[in-house]
Each structure stands twice: as C-alpha cells, then as structure tokens.
Amino acid sequence: MFDKRLINEGRQVKGYLILTVGLSVGISLLAVAQAWYFSQIVAKVFLAKAPFKAVDHALGLILAIVVVKALFQWSSEVCAHEAALRVKSDLRQRLLQKIFALGPFYVRGEKSGEVISTIVGGTDALEDYFAKYLPQLLIAVGIPLIILAFVFPLDWKSGSILLLTGPLIPIFMVMIGKLAEKKSLQQWQRLSWMSGHFLDILRGITTLKLFGRAKDQIRVIARVSESFRESTLSVLRIAFLSALVLEFLATMSTALVAVAIGLRLVYGTLSFSSGLFLLLLAPEFYTPLRTLGLNFHAGLSGVNAADRIFEILNVPQPNLSIEPNSDTRHSRILADDYQIKFDHVTLTYEQEDTPALQDITVSLNCRETIALVGPSGAGKTSLVQLVMGFIQPSEGQISINGELLQTISPNIWREQIGYVSQNPYLFAGSILENITLGKPEATMNEIIKAAESANAHNFIMTFPRGYHTILGEGGYRLSGGQAQRIAMARIFLKNPPLLIFDEPTSSLDLVSEKAVQEALWNLAQGKTSIIIAHRLNTIRQANRILVLDQGRIVEEGNHDGLMIKRGLYYQLVQKARGLSL
Numbered sequence: 001m002f003d004k005r006l007i008n009e010g011r012q013v014k015g016y017l018i019l020t021v022g023l024s025v026g027i028s029l030l031a032v033a034q035a036w037y038f039s040q041i042v043a044k045v046f047l048a049k050a051p052f053k054a055v056d057h058a059l060g061l062i063l064a065i066v067v068v069k070a071l072f073q074w075s076s077e078v079c080a081h082e083a084a085l086r087v088k089s090d091l092r093q094r095l096l097q098k099i100f101a102l103g104p105f106y107v108r109g110e111k112s113g114e115v116i117s118t119i120v121g122g123t124d125a126l127e128d129y130f131a132k133y134l135p136q137l138l139i140a141v142g143i144p145l146i147i148l149a150f151v152f153p154l155d156w157k158s159g160s161i162l163l164l165t166g167p168l169i170p171i172f173m174v175m176i177g178k179l180a181e182k183k184s185l186q187q188w189q190r191l192s193w194m195s196g197h198f199l200d201i202l203r204g205i206t207t208l209k210l211f212g213r214a215k216d217q218i219r220v221i222a223r224v225s226e227s228f229r230e231s232t233l234s235v236l237r238i239a240f241l242s243a244l245v246l247e248f249l250a251t252m253s254t255a256l257v258a259v260a261i262g263l264r265l266v267y268g269t270l271s272f273s274s275g276l277f278l279l280l281l282a283p284e285f286y287t288p289l290r291t292l293g294l295n296f297h298a299g300l301s302g303v304n305a306a307d308r309i310f311e312i313l314n315v316p317q318p319n320l321s322i323e324p325n326s327d328t329r330h331s332r333i334l335a336d337d338y339q340i341k342f343d344h345v346t347l348t349y350e351q352e353d354t355p356a357l358q359d360i361t362v363s364l365n366c367r368e369t370i371a372l373v374g375p376s377g378a379g380k381t382s383l384v385q386l387v388m389g390f391i392q393p394s395e396g397q398i399s400i401n402g403e404l405l406q407t408i409s410p411n412i413w414r415e416q417i418g419y420v421s422q423n424p425y426l427f428a429g430s431i432l433e434n435i436t437l438g439k440p441e442a443t444m445n446e447i448i449k450a451a452e453s454a455n456a457h458n459f460i461m462t463f464p465r466g467y468h469t470i471l472g473e474g475g476y477r478l479s480g481g482q483a484q485r486i487a488m489a490r491i492f493l494k495n496p497p498l499l500i501f502d503e504p505t506s507s508l509d510l511v512s513e514k515a516v517q518e519a520l521w522n523l524a525q526g527k528t529s530i531i532i533a534h535r536l537n538t539i540r541q542a543n544r545i546l547v548l549d550q551g552r553i554v555e556e557g558n559h560d561g562l563m564i565k566r567g568l569y570y571q572l573v574q575k576a577r578g579l580s581l
Contacts (some may be wrong), residue, residue, distance in 0.1 A: 003302075003303045003306060005306060005310050006126070006129060006130075006134075006302065006303070006306055007134075009087050009090075009091065010083070010087065010130060010134060012086070012087065012090065013082075013083035013086050013087055013130070016079045016080070016082050016083035016086070017079075017080075017083050017130075017134065017135055017138075019075075019076075019079045020076050020079045020080045020083065020135045021135055021138045021139055021142065023072045023073075023075050023076035023079065024072075024076055024135065024139045024143065024288075025139075025142055025143065025146065026072050027069050027072045027073060027076070028143040028146055028147070028284065028288075029146065030065050030068060030069045030072070031069070031281075031284050032146075032147070032150055032281065032284070033061075033065055034062055034065045034066070034069075035277055035280035035281055035284070036277055037058045037061055037062050037065075038062060038276075038280065039273045039274075039276040039277040039280065040055075040058060040273055041055045041058050041059065041062075042272075042273070042276060043271075043272050043273035043276070047272060076135075077131075080130070080131040080132065080135050081127070081131045083130050083131065084126065084127040084128075084129075084130035084131040085127070087126060087130050088123045088124065088126055088127060091123050091126070091309060092119055092123050094313060095118070095119050095123075095309065095312060095313065096119065098312060098313055098315070098317075099115070099312070101317050101410075102315060102317065103390035103391070104390055105385065105390055105391055106315065114192040114193070114195060114196040115312075116195065116199070117191060117192045117195035117196070118192070118305070118308045118309060118312065121191065121195070121305070122305040122306075122308055122309050123305070123309065125188075125301045125302050125304075125305035126302045126305060126306065126309075128295065128299070128301070128302060129299050129301075129302025129303070129306075130302075132295040132299075133292075133295040133296070133299035133302065134299070136288065136291055136292045136295050137292060137299075139288045139291075139292075140170070140288040140289050140291070140292040143284075143285075143287075143288045144162070144166055144285050144288060144289065147162070147281055147284055147285040148162060148163060148285070150281065151278060151281060151285075154274050154277070154278060155261075155270065155274065155278055157260055157264075158257050158260060158261060158278050158282075161253070161256050161257050161260060162253070162257065162282065162285050165249070165252075165253035165256065166253070166285065166286070166289060168249050168253070169246055169249050169250065169286065169289040169290065169292075169293060170289060170292065170293070172242075172245050172246065172249060172293075173242065173246065173292065173293040173296050176238060176241065176242040176245065183231065183234045183235045183238060184235050184297065184300045184301055184304050186231050186234075187228070187231040187232055187234075187235050187301075187304075188301070188304040188305060188308075190224075190227050190228045190231050191228060192308070193224065194224045194225065194227075194228050197220070197221070197224055198221070201217050201221070235297070238297075239297045242293060242294075242296070242297070243293070243294060246289075246290050246293040246294070247290065250283075250286040250289070250290050253282075253286060254282045254283055254286060257278070257279065257282040258279055258282070261275045261278055261279055262275075338366055338400050338401045338497075339363055339364065339365055339366060339400070339401060340363070340364040340387060340398070340399075340400055340498075340528075341362075341363045341364075341398070341399045341400075342360045342361055342362050342363075342383075342386075342396065342398055343361055343396050343397045343398070343399065344359050344360070344361055344395065344396040344397075345357060345359070345360040345361070345386065345393045345395065345396035345397070345398060346358050346359055346360070346393060346394050346395040346396055347379075347382055347386065347391065347393050347394050347551075348394045354551075355394070355551050356379050356382040356551055357379045357382050357383060357386075357393075357551045357552075358550075358551040358552050359396075359552065360383065360396070360551075360552070360553060362546065362553060362556075364387075364528065364530065365528070366528055367526060367527065367528055368528055368529075368543045368544060369524055369528075369529040369531065369541065369542045369543045369544075370528075370529065370530050370531070370542060370543065370544050370545075370546060371530075371531045371532075371533045371539035371542035371544070371545045371546070372384070372530065372531065372532050372533065372546050372548060373533045373539065373545060373546070373547050373548070373569060373572060374547055374548035374549050374568070374572075375549065375572070377550075378548035378549050378550065378551070379548050379550075379551040379552075380532045380548055381502070381532065382551075383548070384500055384502065384530060384532060386398060387417075387500065387530065388414065388417060388419065388500065389405060389410050389413055389414065392406060400413075415496070416496050416497055416498050417496055417498050417499075417500060418438075418490075418491035418494055418495075418496040418498070418499045418500070418523075419491075419499075419500045419501075419502075420484070420487050420488060420491060420499075420500070420501050420502065420520075421487075421502045422502050422503055423480075423483075424475075424483055424484060424486070424487035425474065425475075426471055426474060426475030426478070426483055426486060426487070427471075427473070428470075428471065428472055428473045429470065429471065430467065430468050430469060430470055430471070431460055431463075431466075431467050431468070431469050431471060431486060432447065432467040432468060434471065434475075434486055434490070435447055435450065435451065435467075435486060435489045435490055435493060436493065437490055438450075438489075438490040438491060438492075438493040438494030439493045439494055439495075442493055444467075446493060447467065447489075447493060448467075449492075450489045450490075450492035450493035451467075451485075451489045451492075453488075453489070453492045453519065453522055453523070454485045454486075454488035454489035454491075454492050454519045454523075455485055455488075455515040455516070455518060455519050456482070456485035456486055456488070456489045459482055459485075481515060481516060484516050485515065485516060485519060488516065488519045488520070488523065491523060492519075492523060496527075497527055497528060498527065498528045498529075498530075499523060499524055499527050499528070499529040499530070500529075500530045500531075500532075501520060501529065501530070501531045501532065502532045503531065503532050503533055503534040521541065539559070540559050542558070542559070543558065544556065544557065544558065545557060545558060545559060545562055545569065547562065547567070547568050547569045547572075549568055554567070554568055555567050555568055555569050
C-alpha cells in the first residue's frame with residue numbers, strides 16, 4: 001500500500017524513519033550473532049562435551065545481545081511513534097488552517113461530525129501507517145536480504161528455499177489486501193456517517209423531544225451502529241484470514257528448510273552447528289514478512305483515511321493575489337478613513353444556476369450606517385459575506401480605498417471588522433474568556449468597561465463567580481439577550497472601525513431588544529456600520545437603506561425618502577406593521 005501522498009508527508013520525518021529502520025537492521029544483525037553463538041554453544045556442550053568454562057564467554061555475549069536487542073527494539077518503537085505523532089500533528093494543524101481559510105460557507109456544506117471524525121479519527125488512523133506499516137515495508141525488504149547474505153555462503157540449498165518461498169507471503173498479502181480494500185473503505189465511510197449522525201442528534205435533541213421522535217432516533221442509531229459493526233467484523237474476518245494464511249506459509253516454509261537441513265544432517269553432508277545456525281535464522285527471515293502482512297490492514301486503514309484528509313486539503317481556496325510584505329502597507333491604508341466599493345459584482349454559488357447577487361454597484365462610505373433590507377433570499381447575507389471576505393465574487397471587483405479586497409491579507413482585513421450575528425456563538429469556557437476573544441491582552445478594567453457599554457456588566461455580576469462564571473457549549477445558562485450582550489461586549493473590547501450586524505434583535509423579547517439596541521447604537525457611533533435588518537423599526541436611524549430583491553439593489557435612500565416612493569421598502573414596512581396594502 002504505497003501511497004505517494006503519505007510518502008511525501010513522511011519526508012518531514014525521514015530522520016526518525018531512517019533511524020527506525022536502522023535500529024531494526026541492527027536488531028536483525030544481533031539476531032544473526034545470537035543464533036551463531038547459540039549454535040556454537042550447543043555443538044560444543046552436547047557434542048564435544050565442553051565444560052561450562054569453555055562457553056561462559058559466549059553465554060555472556062548472548063546475554064549482552066539480548067539486552068542490546070531490547071534497547072534497540074524500544075528505541076525503534078519510540079522513533080516510529082514520534083514520526084507518526086509529528087505527521088499527525090502537522091496534518092491536524094493544516095486541516096484546521098484549511099478549514100479556517102475556506103471559511104464558514106465550506107463548513108455549512110459539510111457534516112460537522114464527519115469533519116471532526118476526519119480531523120481526529122482520520123489522523124489517528126495514520127499512526128499505524130507511519131509507526132508500523134511504512135517502516136516495516138522497508139524492513140521487510142532489507143532484513144531478508146541480510147539473512148540471505150549469511151545463509152548462502154553456508155548452504156545454497158537452504159538459501160534457495162528461503163529465496164523461493166519468501167515472496168509468497170507478500171504475494172498472498174496483496175491478494176487478500178485487494179479483497180479487504182473495499183471493505184476497509186466501507187468501514188471508514190460508515191464510521192464517518194455514524195459520527196455525523198450522532199452529532200446531528202445531539203444538536204437536535206430538543207427538537208426530537210418536542211416532536212416525540214426521540215425513540216425513532218434510537219432505532220436509527222441502532223441501525224447505523226449495526227451497519228458499522230457488520231462492516232468492522234467483515235474487515236476483521238479478512239484480517240484473521242490473512243493472518244492465518246501468512247502464518248501457515250511462514251510455518252510451512254520454515255518446515256521445508258528444517259526438513260532439508262535434517263536430511264543432510266542424517267547423511268553427514270552438513271555440520272550440526274551450521275545446520276542449527278541455519279534453522280535458527282529461518283524464522284528470522286520470515287518474521288519481517290509476516291509482520292508486514294499483519295500491518296498491511298493498518299496501512300489500508302491509513303490510506304482510506306488519507307483519501308478524505310487530502311480531499312479537504314485539496315479543496316480550492318479563494319483566488320487571492322496578496323503581494324509579499326504588503327501587510328504593513330495595507331495596515332496603513334485601513335487605518336485611515338476608507339470606502340468599500342462594489343463594482344458590477346455578481347455572485348453565483350457552486351452547483352447553482354441563479355446568481356445570489358447580480359451586477360451590484362454601490363459604495364459604502366466611512367462612518368456611515370447602511371441598512372440592508374429585502375425579502376428572504378434577496379442576497380443580504382451574501383453581500384455581507386463578500387465584505388468579510390469569506391467568499392469571492394464570480395464577476396466584478398470589491399475595493400477598499402482603491403485596493404482590491406483580494407489583494408489584502410484576510411487576517412489584516414478582518415482585524416478591521418466586528419460582526420454580531422442573530423445567534424452569536426459562545427464557546428465553552430468562562431464569560432471572561434468569551435469576551436476577551438476580541439482582545440486577549442485586555443486589562444480587567446477594559447473588559448468591565450466593554451461589558452458596561454454592552455449593558456452586560458449588571459447581569460454578569462448577578463452570577464456567584466461573576467466574569468469567571470463557566471458557560472456551557474453555545475452559551476448554555478444564558479438567555480438570548482444575555483448571549484447577544486456578551487457578543488456585543490466582545491466588539492466593544494475589540495473596537496474595530498467596521499461593524500456588521502445581522503439583526504441581533506430579531507429573536508429577542510422587548511426588554512432584551514431595547515438593551516441590545518441601545519448597545520448597538522452606542523457602538524456604531526463614529527464607525528462604519530452595516531445592518532442586516534429583519535425588524536425594520538431598528539433601521540430608522542440609518543443614513544442609507546439598500547433594498548435588495550432577487551440579488552439586485554432595487555431601491556436606495558433613507559427611511560422617509562423610501563416611504564414616499566411607496567415601492568418595495570414601503571410594502572415591507574406595511575407588512576411589518578401588520579397593515580394591508
């Protein structure tokens with residue numbers, strides 16, 4: 001199972017792998033020396049009736065060889081696992097970096113559980129590939145050749161038997177491996193499916209309980225688990241069959257060597273010490289081949305996991321044209337007052353024919369509050385995602401003070417942005433840790449001031465541990481309004497010049513809505529703000545309102561001017577008020 005992609009990954013740890021193979025070769029040479037001394041001792045003691053003193057030196061050498069072999073074996077395993085751990089760590093980091101670079105739109109199109117299974121379980125499956133299979137692949141070639149180099153000068157007949165029977169083990173290993181390949185891939189796919197399904201159920205457990213479908217999901221989980229069990233057992237059956245065949249071939253081949261040696265000992269054509277030495281070397285010749293066969297399935301699992309890992313790593317990233325050493329220049333440009341300009345921008349998502357945005361040409365000016373309104377699916381969120389750089393336009397250009405957005409480092413650009421969504425995500429950890437995402441080096445006074453500005457300080461202090469109160473995943477223990485104000489405190493602490501609000505008050509009660517709205521307008525003072533509006537009463541203070549419909553800007557102006565036009569905006573306001581048109 002020689003996978004070029006994994007071999008390339010192994011280049012970064014080739015020193016550890018070479019040391020692993022070198023130590024294994026050393027173990028083999030020590031085994032040859034041990035067999036030689038042992039055969040000489042037996043011949044002297046049982047045939048020549050030599051006293052103990054005549055062989056005590058050789059026995060001491062054998063003891064030393066056993067100790068050194070154990071040290072070499074331990075060192076070899078340490079080096080092999082160190083190589084595997086380094087490759088796994090590197091791949092995990094690259095996978096996370098790739099997923100972060102692809103952004104939230106890629107993640108939304110994937111099953112979270114399956115992605116997690118790839119990052120954790122998939123990379124773990126590579127450990128045996130690098131720690132056992134890959135070194136053993138080289139050892140299985142080198143050590144039998146070393147053994148033959150000692151056997152042929154003593155007895156060409158035994159060497160010929162070893163040379164002819166040795167290749168049978170890898171041949172049968174490959175034949176059985178081809179049978180196992182499809183089963184192993186099926187096992188990995190079902191594990192990923194099961195992981196994704198479990199996560200979906202955990203996330204939707206409230207909905208399942210409310211609709212009385214929890215018991216149905218228990219049956220589904222049982223069915224999914226049974227499917228995984230069957231695929232795992234089918235792989236194990238093949239693995240056990242493989243082990244049986246390989247052990248049988250190795251045993252029979254060793255028996256052939258033993259019979260040939262025994263016959264020549266009977267007829268006196270071979271000395272006893274040489275015969276015993278050859279007999280002791282025969283198992284050493286087959287051991288690396290048998291071990292390779294046993295590790296073949298580990299290699300197969302690693303290759304199947306690698307398919308999904310490299311599928312993610314090879315997903316095309318947005319076409320960015322970032323010049324080297326441009327971060328300093330762009331930081332200076334973005335530190336000044338800046339203008340965001342859309343020039344004939346069109347966006348069409350993959351596997352879709354209808355554009356989400358069509359021929360958008362608009363400028364968003366510094367320290368201006370712009371509201372985006374329109375019916376569901378009009379393109380409001382798509383426009384904001386373009387501004388944040390999570391997706392790239394299919395046609396047209398977006399520029400910041402004349403600099404194309406795709407030439408600016410995403411990290412430098414996003415430092416300028418503060419984003420609050422309808423359902424902000426709070427991580428499992430303390431309130432303090434969640435707020436300081438906006439500025440990790442902030443002082444406690446700065447954190448309290450930010451929380452006060454977001455109308456969050458008072459309710460935080462009602463908790464026994466205050467800012468050190470531990471939140472569950474997703475902000476468990478907080479109401480929607482409290483979670484929004486924690487998210488607003490993050491932005492106050494970060495204090496970016498560009499703010500984007502995906503209507504943070506849309507799902508709040510009136511009291512919470514008032515508190516969040518007050519924090520929102522306090523935060524927007526002196527900054528450029530983009531507000532996606534669902535509750536239209538939140539945007540009366542906006543300097544400019546962009547009305548989108550079917551991916552186009554159909555109206556533009558302030559609240560009073562658009563109401564006079566009695567167009568789409570007027571209709572949306574009337575519907576929001578519950579009035580018939």
